[in-house]
Amino acid sequence: MxxxxxxxxxxxxxxxxxxxxxxxxxxxxxxxxxxxxxxxxxxxxxxxxxxxxxxxxxxxxxxxxxxxxxxxxxxxxxxxxxxxxxxxxxxxxxxxxxxxxxxxxxxxxxxxxxxxxxxxxxxxxxxxxxxxxxxxxxxxxxxxxxxxAHVIVEDxxxxxxxxxxxxxxxxxxxxxxxxxxxxxxxxxxxxxxxxxxxxxxxxxxxxxxxxxxxxxxxxxxxxxxxxxxxxxxxxxxxxxxxxxxxxxxxxxxxxxxxxxxxxxxxxxxxxxxxxxxxxxxxxxxxxxxxxxxxxxxxxxxxxxxxxxxxxxxxxxxxxxxxxxxxxxxxxxxxxxxxxxxxxxxxxxxxxxxxxxxxxxxxxxxxxxxxxxxxxxxxxxxxxxxxxxxxxxxxxxxxxxxxxxxxxxxxDRAKDVIISGGENISSVEVEVVLCGHAKVVEAAVVAMPHKHWGETPCAFVVVKEEEMMRHCRENMARFMVPKKVVFVEGGLPKTSTGKVRKSELRAIAKSIAREEEEEEAARKKIHEQAVAVSRL
Amino acid sequence: MxxxxxxxxxxxxxxxxxxxxxxxxxxxxxxxxxxxxxxxxxxxxxxxxxxxxxxxxxxxxxxxxxxxxxxxxxxxxxxxxxxxxxxxxxxxxxxxxxxxxxxxxxxxxxxxxxxxxxxxxxxxxxxxxxxxxxxxxxxxxxxxxxxxAHVIVEDxxxxxxxxxxxxxxxxxxxxxxxxxxxxxxxxxxxxxxxxxxxxxxxxxxxxxxxxxxxxxxxxxxxxxxxxxxxxxxxxxxxxxxxxxxxxxxxxxxxxxxxxxxxxxxxxxxxxxxxxxxxxxxxxxxxxxxxxxxxxxxxxxxxxxxxxxxxxxxxxxxxxxxxxxxxxxxxxxxxxxxxxxxxxxxxxxxxxxxxxxxxxxxxxxxxxxxxxxxxxxxxxxxxxxxxxxxxxxxxxxxxxxxxxxxxxxxxDRAKDVIISGGENISSVEVEVVLCGHAKVVEAAVVAMPHKHWGETPCAFVVVKEEEMMRHCRENMARFMVPKKVVFVEGGLPKTSTGKVRKSELRAIAKSIAREEEEEEAARKKIHEQAVAVSRL
Structure with a gap:
């Protein structure tokens, strides 16, 4: 043989x-x-x-x-x-x-x-x-x-x-x-x-x-x-x-x-x-x-x-x-x-x-x-x-x-959101968001969260609003985005039309940071207020 | 690269x-x-x-x-x-x-x-x-x-x-x-x-x-x-x-x-x-x-x-x-x-x-x-x-x-019949033979011929006859089989159902030989007759 x-x-x-x-x-x-x-x-x-x-x-x-x-x-x-x-x-x-x-x-x-x-x-x-x-x-x-004659492929x-x-x-x-x-x-x-x-x-x-x-x-x-x-x-x-x-x-x-x-x-x-x-x-x-x-x-x-x-x-x-x-x-x-x-x-x-x-x-x-x-x-x-x-x-x-x-x-491996030990598929959340008649586009990314580790942050292009209620009615409580960002003129995309989730992730991070800073500021104010009241 | x-x-x-x-x-x-x-x-x-x-x-x-x-x-x-x-x-x-x-x-x-x-x-x-x-x-x-696990194909x-x-x-x-x-x-x-x-x-x-x-x-x-x-x-x-x-x-x-x-x-x-x-x-x-x-x-x-x-x-x-x-x-x-x-x-x-x-x-x-x-x-x-x-x-x-x-x-290369310099496709002759309503099967092989070199010899399985006339009416003159052999019970085949042309070829050869011998015998008789007449 x-x-x-x-x-x-x-x-x-x-x-x-x-x-x-x-x-x-x-x-x-x-x-x-x-x-x-x-x-x-x-x-x-x-x-x-x-x-x-x-x-x-x-x-x-x-x-x-x-x-x-x-x-x-x-x-x-x-x-x-x-x-x-x-x-x-x-x-x-x-x-x-x-x-x-x-x-x-x-x-x-x-x-x-x-x-x-x-x-x-x-x-x-x-x-x-x-x-x-x-x-x-x-x-x-x-x-x-x-x-x-053209070149013959040899290998x-x-x-x-x-x-x-x-x-x-x-x-x-x-x-x-x-x-x-x-x-x-x-x-x-x-x-x-x-x-x-x-x-x-x-x-x-x-x-x-x-x-x-x-x-x-x-x-x-x-x-x-x-x-x-x-x-x-x-x-x-x-x-x-x-x-x-x-x-x-x-x-x-x-x-x-x-x-x-x-x-x-x-x-x-x-x-x-x-x-x-x-x-x-x-x-x-x-x-x-x-x-x-x-x-x-x-x-x-x-x-x-x-x-x-x-x-x-x-x-x-x-x-x-x-x-x-x-x-x-x-x-x-x-x-x-x-x-x-x-x-x-x-x-x-x-x-x-x-x-x-x-x-x-x-x-x-x-x-x-x-x-x-x-x-x-x-x-x-x-x-x-x-x-x-x-x-x-x-x-x-x-x-x-x-x-x-x-x-x-x-989901893409790097887009999975891990919230309080639960794996949340960003795609699943997006599918629910898109199921809303008013939604044109939606993208969901992880937003850092001090308690849950991560939590979904949704970027949505809509004709009108009503998003959060829609989410609460259509998905498990832990999947509901803590934040819905309404984007004008469409989501950022690559040359082949894929959503740039990395960009959104950065935005989500900065939102979280801002909110944290805000809260820290509020806490500081509160502490000052308490301190003041004690005076 | x-x-x-x-x-x-x-x-x-x-x-x-x-x-x-x-x-x-x-x-x-x-x-x-x-x-x-x-x-x-x-x-x-x-x-x-x-x-x-x-x-x-x-x-x-x-x-x-x-x-x-x-x-x-x-x-x-x-x-x-x-x-x-x-x-x-x-x-x-x-x-x-x-x-x-x-x-x-x-x-x-x-x-x-x-x-x-x-x-x-x-x-x-x-x-x-x-x-x-x-x-x-x-x-x-x-x-x-x-x-x-089965054996993995390596090559x-x-x-x-x-x-x-x-x-x-x-x-x-x-x-x-x-x-x-x-x-x-x-x-x-x-x-x-x-x-x-x-x-x-x-x-x-x-x-x-x-x-x-x-x-x-x-x-x-x-x-x-x-x-x-x-x-x-x-x-x-x-x-x-x-x-x-x-x-x-x-x-x-x-x-x-x-x-x-x-x-x-x-x-x-x-x-x-x-x-x-x-x-x-x-x-x-x-x-x-x-x-x-x-x-x-x-x-x-x-x-x-x-x-x-x-x-x-x-x-x-x-x-x-x-x-x-x-x-x-x-x-x-x-x-x-x-x-x-x-x-x-x-x-x-x-x-x-x-x-x-x-x-x-x-x-x-x-x-x-x-x-x-x-x-x-x-x-x-x-x-x-x-x-x-x-x-x-x-x-x-x-x-x-x-x-x-x-x-x-x-045709198969070895089945082509060369008659007086013309290539005759055995398949083409067979197709014409099969076009006759009475023909059940047909196979055509080369038969040695002293004048043409080779000539088609047809083996036909028919319900009835009339073959030669049908051939003459439907193919070029030089393609018309000189001999039509009627075969009872079908043509000899291989185990996969292909006609054994080599066998038919041997039969055709022996028919040609027989006819040659017959003719030679007849010639001898003729010569004898001539000799006798001269006596």
């Missing part, structure tokens, strides 16, 4: 580049990309990617060099997902919401050898660096040779992409994916979301988010059509969906909110059921319910940059279609079961790594292992070894496992 | 065993197997496989040992697909149609350390070997420890299965699969056939055929239900389909024939559309058409043991639903495009490896490369190196590529 070595016929390094090659044969004349009046077939996309790869090589881009890009979901951004690795290089798509300072930091840290910028972001890019030379994208494509462990985290909880880190990880994640997400052959995929999710949760590569694997739009706005979503008979799209829950709240003249009738994969935060049941009513089919996934996007998907279960729409939406808001590219996903005691019971109550941390987990953080050995503890990737998310094996997140 | 080594968290060897682990969590209480009154959940199947793996280890089965099994599609056969690799061993499922002599040859060649036999095949097994000891299956399961290149070819064209060869190949093939076939979560899979395809085209592992990956039946008979197929609301089944085209020709009292109404994946030979358009009318949705795949089953799948294309049912059935009879686990599938000149043009006319040999190609032939270095020529696996099948990129097989 040992006498059967690997050879070129039976061991080909896994890489998403394979999907483009196959699409050029199997789906040659099908539409690969639509963007305004621009339209390509898979054969053309293949040809253009080959040209771009060869042009990059003639610019001396070589193996493991980083190629950065700052662009919205336009065809060039899509093409670079194949062309850059075909040149042997590593793609670094940068979040377009970052300011020049942060873009500069990424360009410096990644040591990018080339930087592609969409015209919309040229001012930001100019501020980010003193540039040395400029080339025009189509000129570069024209310069390339479609017949020149599937080689890097394919470098994606910086948003830095919700700490400084941005450069997450590196391998060709193997990208290939396997792509297949497993296509399976998990049941993407059929020939999907019409609308790019509402930025491609810079974990390479569009791998669907940049996945649409090629299924011979689908990429519908590109420059801006994710409700009118544009409805229009493109109707015009191209869109079947699939991914987005953050905030986009779901946009869709259900679209104005009448922004809407267009859906041509068919549109499957939506959402993640980043649990979607609100009321929004899911309304989406379904409109003709969208929502699937909820949970993931992170380090897991190449979705790691858990809330797979549909047979019995759920017999539930009421609200109960079903609640089921869907759970994070679900592991994708097939993971070898394991567990909720564990983060010290002993023992699994928590499947009772829907016992909390632990979500731990992942498998081929869709990142290679590590670029130029950060310490953070890498800290992330991979005991043979697992610890997500930092606190969750429970339900009897049916479905995982449900309770 | 080189500074990010593999670790247990991000590099887990690929193996289908992962699917069972995941199913035990994600699909714990769903039905895994139904067989008569027997019914298991995924949790139970997981538990039983663990027990069996541990029992095997206590019998001193260890890494790379071969465990053979001779059984129909019963639950034990399914369980062994996980339990044997979980014990670190290699599963060798033996074709149940083989006689004792051939079974003995496989046991000898594979050096099996354990041999599992279903009661139905005990007489055959007894004849095949002088057995040493016997244990009862359920006893073995009971003996096992469900808590004992995804390790062997998982040993499947002997049917030996249609030569002696049976032992094809070895790796854990990696099995894992990737499973994912890619689930995608290719668009198997949704929770399929109800009817076992009409023997599990000993490429491990049931990987669906043994695939049903676990999707949390489906395995519906096991002991014999693939029409009444049983209809009954099980209706009783369990079967959604998917695989089978050879002969089984399609069985289904459409079932007697009225063998039939039952289908509960839903049943998706059928067929392969082994191109299905006859008339049969596909009738299957669709009955409510089955037929997909055609092409493959071989060496490619872990299906290598090409005739993926549905948008425009086809606008075709007439016969034209559609003809499209479906093509072999199609490569599965996602292959890095490439081409039709090439087998000497230069140059691709043939995509014109539907230029013939070449199908060549494959990728992770779903076998590790090689067990204990046969020569055959292995012959199969892997120039970095490709040469299939021995002659085909064309159509303009749409779809591959269509014309």
């Amino acid at each position: 040992e006498n059967l070595p690997k050879c070129d016929a039976n061991y080909v390094p896994l890489s998403p580049i394979i999907f483009l090659h196959r699409a050029a044969t199997a789906y040659a004349d099908r539409t690969s990309i639509v963007y305004g009046d621009t339209r390509y077939t898979w054969k053309q996309t293949y040809n253009r990617c080959h040209r771009l790869a060869s042009a990059l090589r003639s610019l001396n881009i070589s193996k493991n060099d980083v190629v950065s890009v700052l662009a919205p979901n336009v065809p060039a951004m899509y093409e670079m997902h194949f062309a850059v690795p075909m040149a042997g290089a590593v793609l670094n798509p940068i979040n377009t919401l970052l300011d020049a300072k942060n873009v500069a930091a990424i360009l410096r840290h990644s040591e990018a050898k080339a930087f592609f910028v969409d015209h919309q972001f040229i001012p930001c890019a100019r501020d980010a660096l003193k540039h040395l030379g400029e080339l025009e994208y189509e000129g570069l494509i024209a310069l390339g040779d479609p017949m020149r 599937e462990w080689d890097p394919i992409a470098l994606n910086y985290t948003s830095g919700t909880t700490s400084a941005p880190k450069g997450v590196v994916y391998s060709h193997r990880g990208a290939y396997l994640s792509t297949l497993s997400l296509l399976l998990q979301w049941e993407v059929h052959v020939g999907p019409v995929y609308l790019w509402t999710l930025p491609m810079f988010h974990c390479n569009g949760w791998t669907f940049t590569w996945g649409v090629a694997a299924r011979g689908g059509t990429n519908v590109c739009i420059r801006a994710t706005k409700p009118a544009e979503i409805y229009r493109a969906t109707a015009a191209h008979a869109v079947t699939h799209m991914c987005c953050a829950p905030t986009v779901l909110g946009m869709i259900v709240e679209a104005l009448p003249d922004e809407r267009a009738p859906l041509p068919n059921t549109v499957r939506v994969l959402t993640g980043g935060a649990p979607p609100r049941p009321a929004v899911v319910e309304e989406m379904e009513r409109l003709g969208f089919h929502v699937t909820h996934a949970y993931g992170m940059t380090e897991a190449t996007g979705p790691a858990l998907v809330c797979e549909w279960r047979e019995g759920w279609d017999r539930l009421g729409s609200r109960a079903r939406a609640k089921m869907k808001a759970r994070q679900g079961v592991s994708v097939l590219s993971l070898a394991d996903a567990r909720v564990v005691d983060p010290v002993t790594f023992a699994r928590v019971p499947q009772d829907g109550r016992s909390v632990g941390e979500i731990a992942l292992r498998g081929s869709s987990v990142m290679k590590g953080y670029y130029k950060d050995v310490e953070a890498t070894s800290k992330a991979f503890k005991g043979g697992w990737f610890l997500t930092g998310d606190v969750a429970v496992v339900h009897e049916d094996g479905y995982i449900e997140i309770k | 080189e500074n990010l080594p593999k670790c247990d968290a991000n590099y887990v060897p690929l193996s289908p065993i992962i699917f069972l682990h995941r199913a035990a969590t994600a699909y714990a209480d769903r039905t895994s197997i139904v067989y008569g009154d027997t019914r298991y959940t995924w949790k139970q199947t997981y538990n039983r496989c663990h027990r069996l793996a541990s029992a095997l280890r206590s019998l001193n089965i260890s890494k790379n040992d071969v465990v053979s099994v001779l059984a129909p599609n019963v639950p034990a056969m399914y369980e062994m697909h996980f339990a044997v690799p979980m014990a670190g061993a290699v599963l060798n499922p033996i074709n149940t149609l083989l006689d004792a002599k051939n079974v003995a040859a496989i046991l000898r060649h594979s050096e099996a350390k354990a041999f599992f036999v279903d009661h139905q095949f005990i007489p055959c097994a007894r004849d095949a070997l002088k057995h040493l000891g016997e244990l009862e299956y359920e006893g073995l399961i009971a003996l096992g420890d469900p808590m004992r 995804e290149w390790d062997p998982i299965a040993l499947n002997y070819t049917s030996g249609t064209t030569s002696a049976p060869k032992g094809v070895v699969y790796s854990h990696r190949g099995a894992y990737l093939s499973t994912l890619s076939l689930l995608l290719q056939w668009e198997v949704h979560v929770g399929p109800v899979y009817l076992w009409t395809l023997p599990m000993f055929h490429c491990n049931g085209w990987t669906f043994t592992w695939g049903v676990a990956a999707r949390g489906g239900t395995n519906v096991c039946i002991r014999a693939t008979k029409p009444a049983e197929i209809y009954r099980a389909t209706a009783a369990h609301a079967v959604t998917h089944m695989c089978c050879a085209p002969t089984v399609l024939g069985m289904i459409v020709e079932a007697l009225p009292d063998e039939r039952a109404p289908l509960p839903n559309t049943v998706r059928v994946l067929t392969g082994g030979a191109p299905p006859r358009p008339a049969v596909v058409e009738e299957m669709e009318r009955l409510g089955f949705h037929v997909t055609h795949a092409y493959g071989m043991t060496e490619a872990t089953g299906p290598a090409l799948v005739c993926e549905w294309r948008e425009g086809w639903d606008r075709l007439g049912s016969r034209a559609r059935a003809k499209m479906k009879a093509r072999q199609g495009v490569s599965v996602l686990s292959l890095a490439d599938a081409r039709v090439v000149d087998p000497v230069t490896f140059a691709r043939v043009p995509q014109d539907g006319r230029s013939v070449g040999e199908i060549a494959l490369r990728g992770s779903s190609v076998m590790k090689g032939y067990y204990k046969d270095v020569e055959a292995t190196s012959k199969a892997f020529k120039g970095g490709w696996f040469l299939t021995g099948d002659v085909a064309v590529v159509h303009e749409d990129g779809y591959i269509e097989i014309k």
Whole structure:
């Protein structure tokens, strides 16, 4: 049995580049990309990617060099997902919401050898660096040779992409994916979301988010059509969906909110059921319910940059279609079961790594292992070894496992509030707050408390008030926020739309300090008063 | 970028065993197997496989040992697909149609350390070997420890299965699969056939055929239900389909024939559309058409043991639903495009490896490369190196590529008939012969011909005759068989139902020899006659 070595016929390094090659044969004349009046077939996309790869090589881009890009979901951004690795290089798509300072930091840290910028972001890019030379994208494509062989992937462990985290909880880190990880994640997400052959995929999710949760590569694997739009706005979503008979799209829950709240003249009738994969935060049941009513089919996934996007998907279960729409939406808001590219996903005691019971109550941390987990953080050995503890990737998310094996997140580990020995999930309190009709947004953080240790402090964006009564009526007494802060104009957020709890925590701390100082002052006054009375 | 080594968290060897682990969590209480009154959940199947793996280890089965099994599609056969690799061993499922002599040859060649036999095949097994000891299956399961950890796969290149070819064209060869190949093939076939979560899979395809085209592992990956039946008979197929609301089944085209020709009292109404994946030979358009009318949705795949089953799948294309049912059935009879686990599938000149043009006319040999190609032939270095020529696996099948990129097989390389410089596809002649209403079966082989070199010789099973006229009316003159041999009781076949063309070829040769001798005799008589007349 040992006498059967690997050879070129039976061991080909896994890489998403394979999907483009196959699409050029199997789906040659099908539409690969639509963007305004621009339209390509898979054969053309293949040809253009080959040209771009060869042009990059003639610019001396070589193996493991980083190629950065700052662009919205336009065809060039899509093409670079194949062309850059075909040149042997590593793609670094940068979040377009970052300011020049942060873009500069990424360009410096990644040591990018080339930087592609969409015209919309040229001012930001100019501020980010003193540039040395400029080339025009189509000129570069024209310069390339479609017949020149691309760089062959020799080791599937080689890097394919470098994606910086948003830095919700700490400084941005450069997450590196391998060709193997990208290939396997792509297949497993296509399976998990049941993407059929020939999907019409609308790019509402930025491609810079974990390479569009791998669907940049996945649409090629299924011979689908990429519908590109420059801006994710409700009118544009409805229009493109109707015009191209869109079947699939991914987005953050905030986009779901946009869709259900679209104005009448922004809407267009859906041509068919549109499957939506959402993640980043649990979607609100009321929004899911309304989406379904409109003709969208929502699937909820949970993931992170380090897991190449979705790691858990809330797979549909047979019995759920017999539930009421609200109960079903609640089921869907759970994070679900592991994708097939993971070898394991567990909720564990983060010290002993023992699994928590499947009772829907016992909390632990979500731990992942498998081929869709990142290679590590670029130029950060310490953070890498800290992330991979005991043979697992610890997500930092606190969750429970339900009897049916479905995982449900309770909180980020660092957001749990420990009040008088009780663990309070900030998310649970937030869910109750959001259940109030008047609440637009809510965030709950720990506020130091001399007696309870910590106590919840809620930051709420409301149209009107009545919050405390609502809380008292809807949650256990110890969970009721001692403080409700009403925030004007929305909560502070990161570039990917996550609430900056660290900032809120600082505010909560200073409120507590102020109150303590006030009380101390009052006490002092009282003592003085007592002293005075004694006089 | 080189500074990010593999670790247990991000590099887990690929193996289908992962699917069972995941199913035990994600699909714990769903039905895994139904067989008569027997019914298991995924949790139970997981538990039983663990027990069996541990029992095997206590019998001193260890890494790379071969465990053979001779059984129909019963639950034990399914369980062994996980339990044997979980014990670190290699599963060798033996074709149940083989006689004792051939079974003995496989046991000898594979050096099996354990041999599992279903009661139905005990007489055959007894004849095949002088057995040493016997244990009862359920006893073995009971003996096992469900808590004992199974053997961890350390290298995804390790062997998982040993499947002997049917030996249609030569002696049976032992094809070895790796854990990696099995894992990737499973994912890619689930995608290719668009198997949704929770399929109800009817076992009409023997599990000993490429491990049931990987669906043994695939049903676990999707949390489906395995519906096991002991014999693939029409009444049983209809009954099980209706009783369990079967959604998917695989089978050879002969089984399609069985289904459409079932007697009225063998039939039952289908509960839903049943998706059928067929392969082994191109299905006859008339049969596909009738299957669709009955409510089955037929997909055609092409493959071989060496490619872990299906290598090409005739993926549905948008425009086809606008075709007439016969034209559609003809499209479906093509072999199609490569599965996602292959890095490439081409039709090439087998000497230069140059691709043939995509014109539907230029013939070449199908060549494959990728992770779903076998590790090689067990204990046969020569055959292995012959199969892997120039970095490709040469299939021995002659085909064309159509303009749409779809591959269509014309013949086995060795079955092509070269007549007066023309290549005649034996399959094409057979298709015409089968188009005759009276023909039940047809096989065409080369017959030596002193003038043309070779000429087609047809072996036909008919209800009545009229063959030659039919041929002359329906094919080019040079293709018309010079000889039509009517065969009683069917054509000679291998254990997997393939026509033994080598036998027919020998018959054709002897017919030619006989005719030559006859002619020579006649010539002699003529010469004698001439000589006599001269006297």
